[in-house]
Amino acid sequence: MPNYSAKRQEYDDALPGWQLVKRCVAGPREVRKYDEYLPMPDPLNQSPENIARYQQLKKRAMFLNVTGRTRTGLLGAVFRKTAEIKLPSAVEYLLENVSGDGSSLEQLCKEATGECLDTGRGGLLTDFPKVELPEGQTSLTVSQAAKARAYVHFYPAESIVNWREDVIDGVRRLTLVVLHEKINETTDDGFEFTAKDQYRALMLINGKYVQRVYSEDTPDGVKTNPTDKMGKAFDHIPFHFFGSQNNDASIDKAPLEDLAEVNILHYGNSATVEEAGFISSQPTLFLTSDLDPDTFKIHNPNGVQIGSRKGHLLGKQGSAVMLQAKETQLARELMKDKEDQMLMIGARIVQQGGGAETAEAVRIRYSSDNSVLGTIAGNVSEAVRLSLFDAQRFMMEAVDEAGTVFWLNQEFFDEAMDAQAILAQMQLWQQGIIAKKDLRTNLRQAGVLESDRADEDIDADREEEAPVVGSEPDSPPANQPPGVNDE
Structure with a gap:
């Protein structure tokens, strides 16, 4: 029987760090479930009195969820502006239903970006659901074909348990990915369900993509051979990794892990301070x-x-x-040190402003964080774009690369443009140095124009408006040199 549940050593090594970050993100209630993050002061004393005292110690300890708040702030920076998206009509349904469960493409990107912040890793699988034909029917009807669509599914780092890359024709290619899934089976009365493990193996065998699904009920696996719109087998696995550094199959460093480590130590210092205060403050x-x-x-x-x-x-x-005992300073100072360290690592969302600060100073302080966040946004964008290409292979005869655009926002600060800067941009256009399209792009980035207003929308609105008094609507600008095309 194949060992379909085997896990790579790199996976086992990285799993505790992933769990630490996700538990910190979940908040105090989740962290308090695990004694490993706040060890018992006297672990050899297992008396009921000592255990009860330890439970009170955990309740009094304060977990300041800096990790979760920082994650929320970083996600907000990426999705403060809508992504740039353009899709062929055959796959436009993915905008509103990308996974087949009603989730939008934007929601999938938020999940992927958040996972990349937590673990530095994740993956997207493009799949076409198998349509069971009624007995005696050999081909899909028009109605059945309209409902049969390709979807893109998100897999967190914990679900990607095994993988392999091989060099084929001098190129390193993905030849195996094993995904751990949970399947809920309802009871006979329909009110309860039991969760069962399932492993989906994506394999490249003899240059052709093959998929097998293993479980306790099917230990030998159920095999399928996905094909594209033309009935040809895929020459690659339609699974795309994304990471905090690059998009290969290797495990990248989790961006929030260092912050979570300090957050847990701060939690321990808080327990010491609260315990000392409880005992000696009266x-x-x-x-x-x-x-x-x-x-x-x-x-x-x-x-x-x-x-x-x-x-x-x-x-x-x-x-x-x-x-009355005097205030002890050591534990409190340790807490303050941890807070400063968390700010240094990147949790500036909890920092109190000490006065006016220029926009340039803010950019300098956040430059390292923006570099990591920009890389993550770019890597997730690339993985989504490749997944959209695979969806087109299922739904279209040929991939429309030119007609497919997807890019997450990487401008994490407001680029303020005052009246003088706008006038300077206008002069550049009037002098023929930049085109009108460039001018409008700059105005969108500065927030002067709405980011989702295309040039066609602006031109259409202008045609409906009355001409500006004192100028001809179709005449070139007064300062434009003869023969210069404003487009």
């Missing part, structure tokens, strides 16, 4: 007296009560002192 009364116990009870029949409404007789040499 004042304690200490009494000294030369009275014997019986005499003390006679003069203080109700014991010693703290407050100004009742006096106490302590004898000639008696005294009372109220003691």
Whole structure:
């Protein structure tokens, strides 16, 4: 029987780091489920009292979810502007239903970008669902063919358990990918379900793409041979990796892992501070007296009560002192150090502004983060674009590369353009140095024009408007040299 559930060693080595980041992103409730992130102070003492004290320690510890907030901010920077998208009509349905479950293409890209921030890795599989024909029917009807569509499915890093690359004709090519899936089977009453493991093996055998699905019920696998629109076998596996550094099959560094490590250490320091405060923050009364116990009870029949409404007789040499532990600085300073380290790593979303700061200074501070984020946005864009090509192979006779455009936003800052800058752009156009299309592109990037307004939309709106008084609508600008084409 094939060992279809085998995992690569690199996968096992990277899995704890991926889990750490995702648990931090999920927040305090998820982190507190795992004792490994806040070890028990006395692990050898397994008495009920010590275990109960440890549970109280975990409840008092504060987990400041810097990792999750940073992830949200970075995602917001990428998707602050809509992606540049252009698709052939045959696959335009992917814009609103890219995975067959109603998820939009933008939502798939958000999942992919978030996964790349968490783990530095992920993948997209383009697949065509197998259509079961009724008995006696040999080909699809028009109605059946209209519903049969190719879809793009997102797989997180934890689901990609095995892979292999081989050199074929001097080119390194992907020849094996094994994907771990969870299949929910409902019970007879329909109210409950059980999750079962399933492994989807994508293989390149003799230069042809083959897919096999393994499970406990089908240990030998169910084989399918996907073909394109023309009935020809694929000469590559329609699965595309994306990573934080590049899009090959190797595992890249998880961008948020360093931040999550410090976040967990900050969580441990917080537990120490809260525990010390809980134990020693309340004042304690200490009494000294030369009275014997019986005499003390006679003069203080109700014991010693703290407050100004009742006096106490302590004898000639008696005294009372109220003691309270002073604030310990070590653990608090360790917490502050961790907060500074998280800011240095990239969690500036929690940093308090200390005054006015120029836009250029902000760009300098964020330059390293933008470099990583820009690489991720570019890598995810490339993987999505290649997946769209594979979808076209299923749905069209030929891939329309020229008619397919997909690119996520990589401008993470507002490029403010004042009136003087706009006038300078106008002069460049009037002098024939740039075209009108370039001018409008610059205005879109600066936010002067809406990013989704195409030149055709602007021209159509202008035709409906009345001519500007004092100028001819079709005449060239006054400062434009003769013979210069404004397009």
